[in-house]
Amino acid sequence: MRFYEFETKQLLKKHRIPLVQSELAKTADEAEKLASHIGGPVILKAQAIAPGLAAASMREVSDSAGAKAAATELLGLDDGGRKPNGILVEARPTGETVYSLSFTYDGTTKRPVVAAADMAGKIDDLGDTHPERIVRRHFSALYPFSDYIAKELAKSLALEGNDLKRMTRIVSGLARLFLEYDLADLDVRSLVKLGDGNFVVLDVEADLEIEARHRQRPMLDELGFAKEDLRQVREPTEFELEGARIDDEDPRGIISPIAEFDGNIGLVIGAGGGSLTLTDAVRKHGGRPANYAAIGGNPSVDKARRLTKLVLTKPGVDKIAVMSNVVSNTRADLVARGVIKGITELGFEPADKILIFRVPGAWEADAAKILKKYGVEYCDRTVSISEAARRAVEKVG
Amino acid sequence: MAVIVHEDFQFIVQGITGREALNFTRECLQYGSKIIGGVTPGKGGREVYGVPVYDTVREITEKQRVDGTIITVPLAFAPDAAYEAIDAGIKEVIIITEGIPRKDASAVVEYAALHGARVIGPNCLGVIVPDVCRFGSLGGPAVDCRKAFKPGVVGVMSRSGGMTTEICNALTLSGLGVSTAISIGGDPVIGSTYVDLIPLFEADKDTKAVVIYAEPGGTAEAELARWTQENNSRLPIVAFVAGRFMDEMPGMSFGHAGTVVNKKVDSPADKMRRMREAGISVAEEIGDIPNLVRERIGN
Numbered sequence: 001m002r003f004y005e006f007e008t009k010q011l012l013k014k015h016r017i018p019l020v021q022s023e024l025a026k027t028a029d030e031a032e033k034l035a036s037h038i039g040g041p042v043i044l045k046a047q048a049i050a051p052g053l054a055a056a057s058m059r060e061v062s063d064s065a066g067a068k069a070a071a072t073e074l075l076g077l078d079d080g081g082r083k084p085n086g087i088l089v090e091a092r093p094t095g096e097t098v099y100s101l102s103f104t105y106d107g108t109t110k111r112p113v114v115a116a117a118d119m120a121g122k123i124d125d126l127g128d129t130h131p132e133r134i135v136r137r138h139f140s141a142l143y144p145f146s147d148y149i150a151k152e153l154a155k156s157l158a159l160e161g162n163d164l165k166r167m168t169r170i171v172s173g174l175a176r177l178f179l180e181y182d183l184a185d186l187d188v189r190s191l192v193k194l195g196d197g198n199f200v201v202l203d204v205e206a207d208l209e210i211e212a213r214h215r216q217r218p219m220l221d222e223l224g225f226a227k228e229d230l231r232q233v234r235e236p237t238e239f240e241l242e243g244a245r246i247d248d249e250d251p252r253g254i255i256s257p258i259a260e261f262d263g264n265i266g267l268v269i270g271a272g273g274g275s276l277t278l279t280d281a282v283r284k285h286g287g288r289p290a291n292y293a294a295i296g297g298n299p300s301v302d303k304a305r306r307l308t309k310l311v312l313t314k315p316g317v318d319k320i321a322v323m324s325n326v327v328s329n330t331r332a333d334l335v336a337r338g339v340i341k342g343i344t345e346l347g348f349e350p351a352d353k354i355l356i357f358r359v360p361g362a363w364e365a366d367a368a369k370i371l372k373k374y375g376v377e378y379c380d381r382t383v384s385i386s387e388a389a390r391r392a393v394e395k396v397g
Numbered sequence: 398m399a400v401i402v403h404e405d406f407q408f409i410v411q412g413i414t415g416r417e418a419l420n421f422t423r424e425c426l427q428y429g430s431k432i433i434g435g436v437t438p439g440k441g442g443r444e445v446y447g448v449p450v451y452d453t454v455r456e457i458t459e460k461q462r463v464d465g466t467i468i469t470v471p472l473a474f475a476p477d478a479a480y481e482a483i484d485a486g487i488k489e490v491i492i493i494t495e496g497i498p499r500k501d502a503s504a505v506v507e508y509a510a511l512h513g514a515r516v517i518g519p520n521c522l523g524v525i526v527p528d529v530c531r532f533g534s535l536g537g538p539a540v541d542c543r544k545a546f547k548p549g550v551v552g553v554m555s556r557s558g559g560m561t562t563e564i565c566n567a568l569t570l571s572g573l574g575v576s577t578a579i580s581i582g583g584d585p586v587i588g589s590t591y592v593d594l595i596p597l598f599e600a601d602k603d604t605k606a607v608v609i610y611a612e613p614g615g616t617a618e619a620e621l622a623r624w625t626q627e628n629n630s631r632l633p634i635v636a637f638v639a640g641r642f643m644d645e646m647p648g649m650s651f652g653h654a655g656t657v658v659n660k661k662v663d664s665p666a667d668k669m670r671r672m673r674e675a676g677i678s679v680a681e682e683i684g685d686i687p688n689l690v691r692e693r694i695g696n
Binding site: 002052107108110128141184211232233259271273281284292327384 | 417420496497498499500501503504506507508522535536537538541544545555556557558560562563566567570583585586587588590592610612615616617637639640641642643649651652653654655656659660661681682683684
């Protein structure tokens with residue numbers, strides 16, 4: 001879950017990480033006022049979370065009049081179906097020495113890691129262009145963070161004297177904050193050393209571990225996060241919201257994540273990895289999926305029924321493909337019952353609406369029996385995922 | 398020979414009275430696995446399909462040899478259950494529980510390493526050596542499990558539990574069969590990655606090739622590519638990468654918690670390129686896997 005930069009800066013401020021002077025404007029007029037209050041050239045940053053907006057959301061202007069014009073434009077930015085959540089108006093400090101810091105989890109060592117470079121940028125990108133400028137230290141999620149780790153990192157950036165001590169304090173503070181708030185990523189893209197020797201954070205972004213959102217509720221409340229706000233990269237559509245509702249209303253099994261695409265083949269598919277593989281397979285054979293779904297954990301007949309109706313009533317969808325990997329715990333017969341029920345409730349014949357039914361595994365004999373009654377062919381485990389997808393695409397024409 | 402488990406492997410189930418645990422305990426017993434106890438606090442003294450239930454892990458480890466544990470307790474209690482098992486001296490720890498924040502997973506894995514224990518998962522289905530031992534919930538009911546997993550020569554490691562079964566089913570249908578299959582888990586931080594486990598397959602004389610199932614997100618595939626280039630392994634590797642469509646949808650998460658394209662290394666295209674460069678065969682579809690394995694092992 002991506003934070004807006006102004007939220008990340010609130011967290012940093014609370015933990016006494018030195019920041020550049022920075023204020024949030026909700027309107028262009030406010031931006032103008034804040035710019036004139038700061039005085040001189042300022043940076044405006046539209047508060048947006050969709051990926052790929054970094055360049056488009058930032059403007060440097062020389063005075064408050066310029067700030068108003070730029071803010072008006074920035075507020076019109078499309079942030080994955082949303083409008084920007086205000087504009088950060090920031091002073092532009094002068095300082096020739098700039099650093100970047102990045103905290104994340106290293107899947108190879110399975111431990112948190114901090115990386116630093118003596119230049120501005122996102123460490124992940126700098127890794128491609130300037131790998132020799134990056135230094136790293138792993139730390140622990142099991143034991144409390146110890147300052148010497150930050151000191152060693154600062155030392156390997158060739159810092160000395162007060163610089164070493166100041167950098168140590170900043171890195172330690174950020175590491176503790178990273179652990180305390182269950183962040184998945186924390187990227188300080190520029191940390192500037194000012195003329196007076198102090199360091200300030202200019203650009204920063206942070207992601208919350210989505211699985212920790214419940215235990216981090218106090219922090220999220222403090223930042224004003226709405227309960228249902230998951231900060232997806234784009235606003236969920238009506239179709240996706242209804243899918244999530246169906247999933248929430250019945251705890252038996254899951255059918256999510258559900259996503260809307262613009263194709264014509266309705267997909268009632270599972271499970272996690274199976275759905276990824278099946279979506280690829282449909283596209284590979286030239287099919288255009290109308291949606292993504294992920295049936296798993298043995299959903300009830302009712303859940304399968306409601307998902308079927310949701311997908312089949314999506315505009316542009318005439319037929320559905322019901323497919324999964326070989327299931328272990330999900331019962332193929334319950335899926336078959338739910339799908340048939342959903343289709344007949346809409347007044348259609350299952351044989352007209354089901355492009356293919358390929359759900360092999362647990363209770364497959366029962367599933368085959370049910371489908372036979374409705375004249376629907378049951379594909380068993382000898383029909384591969386790719387072959388099932390090919391037949392579905394061929395049939396939809 | 399086999400990987401991780403063996404014929405006399407005996408294990409316990411933490412959270413044995415939960416709905417999912419009841420199912421796979423019954424399935425494992427029907428498959429012939431040796432489950433010598435279960436743990437659910439407050440339910441000590443009961444039995445589950447003839448398996449005695451205790452309040453603590455130590456009540457079992459004090460009296461008997463326990464080779465492994467399957468943890469399937471609710472989210473909030475999972476790290477504690479892992480610490481309990483590790484402190485009681487258990488060396489093979491499977492965590493099935495889904496949704497554990499990476500900070501907690503990281504802490505558990507570090508603790509396990511300090512105590513010489515191995516963690517598989519979280520968010521996985523465990524390990525199976527066909528006809529020898531099923532240590533987890535792969536394959537569902539014993540009768541279905543036997544259909545999908547036949548003994549053979551291919552080791553399987555997969556980030557998806559369901560796709561472990563799908564791939565093993567394809568290997569079984571082709572006649573190659575499976576030596577050991579491991580569902581390693583779909584989270585961003587897991588206890589054992591491909592690179593951690595592949596030396597075990599290397600040492601297993603029954604394994605002649607390894608198949609991996611990969612997804613977008615994380616560095617595990619890049620690490621495997623690097624390992625392959627640096628080690629003169631006798632094992633050919635065949636990889637399948639799912640979720641290629643996600644390359645067009647940066648930042649969106651599908652399927653497992655670790656499945657998201659944020660960085661370049663996360664992308665299926667990048668993973669496939671690195672693995673191909675390292676000499677790993679990349680399958681276009683699941684159905685191609687058996688033939689690629691045959692080509693590589695000259696069979």
